[in-house]
Amino acid sequence: MSPVFPHLPYVDAVHAALTAAGHVPDVVTASVVLGDERHPADLFAEFQWDTVRLRWESARGWLHTAPHTTGDRFGPLLVAHLADPAVLATVVERLADGHPPVSSRAVWEDPAAGVLDRALSDREGC
DSSP states (O other): OSSSSTTHHHHHHHHHHHHHHHHHSSSEOOOOOEESSSOOEEEEEEESSOOOOEEEEEETHHHHHHHTTTTTTEOOBBTTTTOOOHHHHHHHHHHHHHHOOOOOOBBOOOOOHHHHHHHHHHTTTO
C-alpha cells in the first residue's frame, strides 16, 4: 500500500529549490483529493506568489499561471511529470521576470522519487 501523501518529499524538494533560488512562495499547499471506485485519488501541490502560481497534479503534471502567459487560467508546463526541482526554480524566475517558462525533460533524482513513482503507478489513470 502506498503512503497517503507520497508526494510530500517531492513538494519539500521543490520548496527547498525555490527557497535556495530566492523564490520563497507566499503559500504552499499539498493535499489529496479523494477518489472513488471509478476515479482514483489525485495528489496535488500548489506554490503561490503574487502573480505566479505553479500547480502539480498527479494526473496532469505541472501547470502554471502568470499574467503574461495564461492569465488566471492554468496552462501546462513543458517539463517532466516529476520535474527536477531546480528546473522549477528556473521556471518561476522566468515567469516572475515576464518571460515564458523553460521546457525541460530533467527529472527529480532522489530515492524518494521511486516511492512516488510507484504510488503514481498504483493509481489508475496516472
